[in-house]
Amino acid sequence: xxxxxxxxxxxxxxxxxxxxxxxxxxxxxxxxxxxxxxxxxxxxxxxxxxxxxxxxxxxxxxxxxxxxxxxxxxxxxxxxxxxxxxxxxxxxxxxxxxxxxxxxxxxxxxxxxxxxxxxxxxxxxxxxxxxxxxxxxxxxxxxxxxxxxxxxxxxxxxxxxxxxxxxxxxxxxxxxxxxxxxxxxxxxxxxxxxxxxxxxxxxxxxxxxxxxxxxxxxxxxxxxxxxxxxxxxxxxxxxxxxxxxxxxxxxxxxxxxxxxxxxxxxxxxxxxxxxxxxxxxxxxxxxxxxxxxxxxxxxxxxxxxxxxxxxxxxxxxxxxxxxxxxxxxxxxxxxxxxxxxxxxxxxxxxxxxxxxxxxxxxxxxxxxxxxxxxxxxxxxxxxxxxxxxxxxxxxxxxxxxxxxxxxxxxxxxxxxxxxxxxxxxxxxxxxxxxxxxxxxxxxxx
Amino acid sequence: xxxxxxxxxxxxxxxxxxxxxxxxxxxxxxxxxxxxxxxxxxxxxxxxxxxxxxxxxxxxxxxxxxxxxxxxxxxxxxxxxxxxxxxxxxxxxxxxxxxxxxxxxxxxxxxxxxxxxxxxxxxxxxxxxxxxxxxxxxxxxxxxxxxxxxxxxxxxxxxxxxxxxxxxxxxxxxxxxxxxxxxxxxxxxxxxxxxxxxxxxxxxxxxxxxxxxxxxxxxxxxxxxxxxxxxxxxxxxxxxxxxxxxxxxxxxxxxxxxxxxxxxxxxxxxxxxxxxxxxxxxxxxxxxxxxxxxxxxxxxxxxxxxxxxxxxxxxxxxxxxxxxxxxxxxxxxxxxxxxxxxxxxxxxxxxxxxxxxxxxxxxxxxxxxxxxxxxxxxxxxxxxxxxxxxxxxxxxxxxxxxxxxxxxxxxxxxxxxxxxxxxxxxxxxxxxxxxxxxxxxxxxxxxxxxxxxxxxxxxxxxxxxxxxxxxxxx
Numbered sequence: 007x008x009x010x011x012x013x014x015x016x017x018x019x020x021x022x023x024x025x026x027x028x029x030x031x032x033x034x035x036x037x038x039x040x041x042x043x044x045x046x047x048x049x050x051x052x053x054x055x056x057x058x059x060x061x062x063x064x065x066x067x068x069x070x071x072x073x074x075x076x077x078x079x080x081x082x083x084x085x086x087x088x089x090x091x092x093x094x095x096x097x098x099x100x101x102x103x104x105x106x107x108x109x110x111x112x113x114x115x116x117x118x119x120x121x122x123x124x125x126x127x128x129x130x131x132x133x134x135x136x137x138x139x140x141x142x143x144x145x146x147x148x149x150x151x152x153x154x155x156x157x158x159x160x161x162x163x164x165x166x167x168x169x170x171x172x173x174x175x176x177x178x179x180x181x182x183x184x185x186x187x188x189x190x191x192x193x194x195x196x197x198x199x200x201x202x203x204x205x206x207x208x209x210x211x212x213x214x215x216x217x218x219x220x221x222x223x224x225x226x227x228x229x230x231x232x233x234x235x236x237x238x239x240x241x242x243x244x245x246x247x248x249x250x251x252x253x254x255x256x257x258x259x260x261x262x263x264x265x266x267x268x269x270x271x272x273x274x275x276x277x278x279x280x281x282x283x284x285x286x287x288x289x290x291x292x293x294x295x296x297x298x299x300x301x302x303x304x305x306x307x308x309x310x311x312x313x314x315x316x317x318x319x320x321x322x323x324x325x326x327x328x329x330x331x332x333x334x335x336x337x338x339x340x341x342x343x344x345x346x347x348x349x350x351x352x353x354x355x356x357x358x359x360x361x362x363x364x365x366x367x368x369x370x371x372x373x374x375x376x377x378x379x380x381x382x383x384x385x386x387x388x389x390x391x392x393x394x395x396x397x398x399x400x401x402x403x404x405x406x407x408x409x410x411x412x413x414x415x416x417x418x419x420x421x422x423x424x425x426x427x428x429x430x431x432x433x434x435x436x437x438x439x440x441x442x443x444x445x446x447x448x449x450x451x
Numbered sequence: 452x453x454x455x456x457x458x459x460x461x462x463x464x465x466x467x468x469x470x471x472x473x474x475x476x477x478x479x480x481x482x483x484x485x486x487x488x489x490x491x492x493x494x495x496x497x498x499x500x501x502x503x504x505x506x507x508x509x510x511x512x513x514x515x516x517x518x519x520x521x522x523x524x525x526x527x528x529x530x531x532x533x534x535x536x537x538x539x540x541x542x543x544x545x546x547x548x549x550x551x552x553x554x555x556x557x558x559x560x561x562x563x564x565x566x567x568x569x570x571x572x573x574x575x576x577x578x579x580x581x582x583x584x585x586x587x588x589x590x591x592x593x594x595x596x597x598x599x600x601x602x603x604x605x606x607x608x609x610x611x612x613x614x615x616x617x618x619x620x621x622x623x624x625x626x627x628x629x630x631x632x633x634x635x636x637x638x639x640x641x642x643x644x645x646x647x648x649x650x651x652x653x654x655x656x657x658x659x660x661x662x663x664x665x666x667x668x669x670x671x672x673x674x675x676x677x678x679x680x681x682x683x684x685x686x687x688x689x690x691x692x693x694x695x696x697x698x699x700x701x702x703x704x705x706x707x708x709x710x711x712x713x714x715x716x717x718x719x720x721x722x723x724x725x726x727x728x729x730x731x732x733x734x735x736x737x738x739x740x741x742x743x744x745x746x747x748x749x750x751x752x753x754x755x756x757x758x759x760x761x762x763x764x765x766x767x768x769x770x771x772x773x774x775x776x777x778x779x780x781x782x783x784x785x786x787x788x789x790x791x792x793x794x795x796x797x798x799x800x801x802x803x804x805x806x807x808x809x810x811x812x813x814x815x816x817x818x819x820x821x822x823x824x825x826x827x828x829x830x831x832x833x834x835x836x837x838x839x840x841x842x843x844x845x846x847x848x849x850x851x852x853x854x855x856x857x858x859x860x861x862x863x864x865x866x867x868x869x870x871x872x873x874x875x876x877x878x879x880x881x882x883x884x885x886x887x888x889x890x891x892x893x894x895x896x897x898x899x900x901x902x903x904x905x906x907x908x909x910x911x912x913x914x915x916x917x918x919x920x921x922x923x924x925x
Contacts, residue, residue, distance in 0.1 A: 090474060093574075161795040202476040209474075213830070220782065228793075239794045241727035241786045298705060302729040309717040310724050314796070440477035 019437055019446075023273050026430040030269075034426035041419020048412025060404065062138050067377045068414045069114050070230060071254065071370045072421045074247075076111060077182065078255010079104035081219055081248075082287070083189045088212035093448045095439035096272075097280050099432070100262045102193050103425040104255065108186035110424070112179040114417060122172050135168075142166040142236040152383050159236045166233055174229060178222045185215050190428075193436055200438035223247060231376045238318040238381070242303040249299050250376075253292035253338075254369035260284040261362040262425070264355050266434060275435050278353040279449050285352025285361070292365050293346060296372075297339040313386075320394065321379040325401030330375055338368040370414070378404065471764040472836050482577050482915050485759035489913045492760065496655075496907045497662055499755045505902055508754055513898045519891020526884040527598075531607050537881045544864045544876040549603040550714075551856040552886055555739070556596035556893075557637060557711055558732075558852060561704060562740025563589025564644055567651070568700035571693075579911035580765045583655075584751065584900070585744045586648040591896040592743070593641045595889045600633070602885075629713035636710035640703050647696045653679050654689065654910040705729075708736040715859065721802035722863035725790070731783035735852060738776035738822070741769050742848035749842045751901060760907050763836055770835040773848060777826035780855075784823060802863060810875055811862045814854050821851020 052061040079101045086094045086101075118136070125135025125143055136143035141152075142159045143166075149156035159166065189208060196204035224244030232243045240246075260281065266272050307315045322331050342365060351357045379401075388394035404410075436442060471480040486492050505513075530537050540547055563586040570578040601610050613634050615624050624631045657679035660672035679685060712732035715723035745766065752761040791803040806815045825847050828834045835841065866873050900906070913919060 089573075092479075158795040162793050165793060205476050217778065224782075224786070237795070239790050241725045241783075241790045242730075243726075244786065245727065245730060294702075298709070299730065302709065303726045306713070306716045306724070306726050306728070310719050312719060312724070314794075444477070 019275055019435070019442075020273075023271060023275050024434040024437055026434075030266075030271075030426050031430040034423045034430055036423075037419045037426065038423025041416045041421075041423055043416075044412050044419060045416025048409050048414075048416050051412060052407075052409035055407070055409065058134055058138055060407070061409065062134075063378050064407065064410050064413060065117070066139060066230065067370075067373050068410070068417050070373050070377065071414065072107070072114070072417045073111055074251040074254045074369065074373065075258045075366075075421060076105055076107040076186070076255070077219075077223060078251035078253070079259055080108060080182070080186050080189065080255075081216070081251060082255060082259060084185070084212050084216050084219065087189075087208045088216060090209060092441045092444045093280065093283055095436045095442045095445040096275050096448075097259065097263055097284065097435075097445075098439070099193065099435050100266070100425075100429065101255075101259050102190045102436075103428040103432075104258055104262070104421070105186045106190035106428055107421050107424050108179075108182040111421075112183065114420075115175065115179065118175065119172070122168050125168055136171070140166075140171075140233055140236070142233060143168050143171075148236075154386070155237050155383075162236070166236060171229060174225060178226045181218050181222050185219065188215075193439075194432045196436065196438055197433060198438075202440055205440055220244075220248070223251065231373075234377060235318055235321075235381050237314060240303055240307070240315070240318075242299060246299050246303060246376075249291065249296040250369060250372055253288070253296055253365055253372070256284065256287045256292055257362040257365040257369065260288060260358060261366065262422075264359045264362070266429075267355065271434055275446055277446075277448075278355075280445075281355065281358055282349065282352045282450055285346060285358050288362065288365055289342075289346040289352075292369070293339060293342045297343070300334075300339075317381045317385050320385060320391075321381040322375060324395050324398040326403045327375075327379055327401055330371070330403050330405075334368065334372060334375060337364070338372060342368075374403070374405070471762055472767045472832070480764055481917070482580060482762065482764065483760055483912060484762050486916070488918065489916070492907075492912050492916070493658060493662075493909055495757065495760060496905050496909050496912075497659060499757075499901070499906060500659065500903060501662065501664075506754055509898060509902065512894065516891045516894040516898060519888050520895050522884055523888020523892055526881050526888055527602055529881060530602055530885075535603065535605050537879060539877045539879045539882055541874050541876065543867055543872050543874050544861055546860050546864065547857075547876045548878055548882040548886055549599045551853065551860055552889060553596050553599035553603075554711055554856040554860075555853045556592045556599070556889065558708060558736035558739045558856075559743045559849075560589040560592035560596065560640070560644070560740065561708060561733070561736035562744045563587070563592075564640070564647070564700050564704045565737050565740065566744075567647055568697040569704055571697045572701060575768075576915040577765050577768050579908055579915050580761045581744060581748060581769070582911070583648075583651065583908040584747065584897075584906050585740075586644065586651065587900045587904070588743060588747060588897060589644050589740075590641070590648060591893050591900075592740075593637065593644065594896065595893050597637060597641070598889060598892075599885075600630075629710060629717055632710045633714060636707045640707045643696070643700050643703055647700055650689070650692055650696060651908055651911070652904065653677055654681065655905045655908065657681065658909055659905060704737075705733050708732040720863050720867065721791075721796070721798040722806065722859065725787055727783050727786055731780065734776045734779035734783065735822075735855060738773060738780055739848060739852035741773050741776070742845040742852070745769055745773070745841060745845035746849060747897065749838060749845070751906065755901065755906065757907065760912055766838075766841060767832070767835045770829045770841055770844075773845070774826055774829040777822060777829075777848070781823035784819065798868060802866075805866050806858060806862045809862065809866060811858060811865070814858045814862070818851055818854040818858050821847045822855060825851075 049065075052064055055061060082101045083098060083105055085091075086098055121134060121136045121138055124133040125137065137147060141148050141155075142163070145156055145160055145163065148159060164170075188211070192204045192208050195201070224247070227244050227247030231247065232238065232240070263272065263276055263281065263284070267276060304319065307319060321327065342361060345351060345357075345364075346361050351361065382394075382398055384397075385394060388397065439445070469481060469484055471482070471484060474480060483492065486495065538548065563582075566578045566585045567582045570582075600613070601607065604610050604613070612622075613624065613631070615626075615631075624634075653676060656672050657676040660669060660676050663669040663672055709729035709732065712728035716725060716728035718724055748761055748766065748769075752758050788803050791799040794800070806812075825844060828840070828844065834844075861876050865875055
C-alpha cells in the first residue's frame, strides 16, 4: 500500500512445520516402490487377460486420471498467480509439487509411441497399432467393419490421423512440462532468494500460460477421449475435461494437505481457513461446475435427439452402464453437494478428507465413463430405444477387473511418491513468497 | 477537521497522485483515493444527490433519453395496433431484432450480479466501488429485456399466458419448452437482483435520510430505509443476509443465460444446436455486462466527481475481466467452428461457412472483430488505463455482442436446410425504433437512479478503507 511499501518481514515459521523430518521421504520411497510393483503386476495381469483393447483402455483411464490430477494442480497454481491471490501461498507448494509430475508423466504415454510405430509398418504380423484404441487410426479396417462410420471419419482424417496425433501429443506434453517446470522451479527458486522478481515473472506469464493450458487440454481431451467414438462430437467436451481435472486435482491438493497436517506438519501455516477455501474450490468446480457442464451437455443432446449425437449417451445407458451413469449423477453431484455445502464440513479435517477422497474416486469413475463404453455398431438396426436396451441389457462396465486397480495404484503411487519426494526436498510451503504472511494470517469472514 | 469545501476540492482530478494501478508484490494498492476519512466518502457520494440542480449534461442526456422512450411508446403502440408484421420478420426469419435485443439486454444484466455476488464470494474488495450502479444497471437491463418477448408474442393482451396460471380452459404453457423456462429464469433473476440491490441500499438510504434537509426527502428516504439505525445488531443481520443473498444469486449468474442459450441450443438448427452454448453464453453475458458498466462508469465518474472512489484501478480490473471473458468467447467461437468441421455433418459445416462468408458475412466480421480481436488490446496496461481507449473499446464490445446475437439468430434462420426457403431479413423503422427506444428506456432509468439514489455503496466502500481495518499494516 502507498506509504507502507516497506519490505514485509518474513514471518517466523518453525522449521519443523515445513521441513521434512524424514517421514515424508520414507513414505515417498515406500509408495513409489509399491507403485512400481503394483504397476508391474497390473500390467502383467492385464496383458495375460488376452484382451488387448480392454487392457489398453484400462491403461488409458488410469493414465488420464493421474494426468488430470497433475493438470488440475497446475491450473490451480496458475489461477493463484493470475488473480494475485493472497490466501493461497501457504498451500500453493503442494499444488506445485503435484503439477510438477507433468515433467515426467509423458513417460507413461510412451506405449502410444509403440502403437504408432507398429501401425506404420504394413508388414504382416506387426503388433497392435493406434487403432487398438482409436478406430480412426485404421480407416481400412473401420471401412470393412462399419462403412457408414468410416465415411464420416474419413472426412476428418486431416485431423484424425496417426502422425498428426503424435505431433499434437508431443506439443501437449512439451507445453505441460514447460509450464509445470516453470511454476515449480520459480517458486522453489524464491525459497532461497526471496526475490520479488520470481513472483512478478510467475504473474506475468499466468495469462498466456492459462490460454496454452486451455487449448492443449481441450484438444488432448478431444484426441484421447472424444475420438474414441470418432463419429461423435460435442463442443463442450474440452470444458468437461477441464472439470475432470479440477475435480481430481483440487481434491488431491486438499487430501495431501490434510494428510500432512495429520502427520503434524504445517502447524501455524495451513489453518482451517485454508482448508475451508480449498473445500470451496472442490465444491465450486468439482461438484457444481461439473454438474452444470455435464447437465448442459446431456440435456442439449437428449433434447435435440439427433441420432449421431445420442448414440454416445445410448452406449452409456444400457445394461450396467445405466447404473454407472446414475452413480455419477448421485456420487459426483447430489451427495457431495449436500455434504460439502456446509461450512463446518469443510473446516473439519476428517470430513473434508472423506469428501476429497470421495471426489477423487468419482473423478476416476467419470474418466472410466468417458473412455470405456463403445457405441454398439448395430445401434442403427433398432426401431426403438427399448429394443436396443433389451438387446444390450447384458452390457457390463468391466469394473471388476483387478488390473484396473493395480495399474491405478501403480500410477498413483508413482505420482504421489514423486510429489512427496519433491515436497520432502524443497519444503512444504512457499516460505518466502511476498504474500506468505498475509496468507498465514488469512481468515474467512 | 474535514470541511465540505476541502472534501470537494479533493475531488479535483489533479488531486489523484497515487497510481493505484501499480500492483505491489506484497500489501495491496489502495482502493479509495483522496478521501481522508469516512465522512469524505459519504460526502463525495451524497453530494451528487443533494446538489440542488443536476449538471447540464445530465439534463441533456435525460431529455434525449426521455424522447427515445416516447418513441419507444409510439413503436410499441403501432406494433400492438397493427401486428408483428410491422417488423421485418418473414417466413424463415421469425426471430430477429426482437430476440437479439432480448438476449443482448439480458446479457448486459449479468455484470451486476457477478460483481455483487461472485466477486463478493471471491473477496474482491474493489467490487465495492462499482457494485451499486452495476446492480442498478442489471435491473434496468432486465426490464428492457423483458419488454421484447412481451411484445413479440403478437397478441400482447394475452402475454399473461406466458405464466402457468390455472384457468377454466385447463390450458397450460409447454413445460418442456425453454421459452417457459426463460420466464422463470428471468423472473427469478429480476426478483433476486432487485432484492439484493435493495438490501444493499438500506444502510445508504438511512444515511441519505439522516442528511436530508427537506421534509419530502426525509420521508422518502426514511420510508425506504426501513428504520435502519446502524446498530451492531442491524449490521450483524445485514451481513448475514448479504452473504446468503450472494450465495443464492451466484447460481443465477450462470442459470439465466444458460436458459437463454437453451432457447436456441435445444433445437436441431445448425448454428444453434451445440453443447457449448450455456457456458459460452454466460461468458458472453459477463463480457457485455462489464463493457456496459464501463460505458456508464467512465462518464459517470467524470460527471459526478467520483474518480477517487471509482479509481483507475477499478477500471483496470474491469478491463481485465473484459479481456478474460473475451478470450472465453473467442474459445467458444473457435470450438464451434472446429467442431462444425470435425462433425463431418454437411449442415453444420454449411452453417458456419455461411456465417463467415454468406449474406451476413459483415455482421460476422463485426462480431469477431469486436469481441475477440479488439479486446486483445487490453493485454497492454497502457490501454487498460487509458480512459478514452477503454471507453471506445467498451462501446465496440457492446456493438460486437449485439451482433453476436444477431449473427446467431438471423444467419441460422435465414439459411436453413432447404435452399428454396432461404430469405433475408431487413429491419424496418419499427425494428430500429424499438431498439433505440429500449436504449432510451435504459438510460432514462439509469439517469434517474444517478440523480436520486447513492451511486456508490457508501457503507461498503468505507469497509475497504485502511481505517476500517485496525489490525492491518498501515
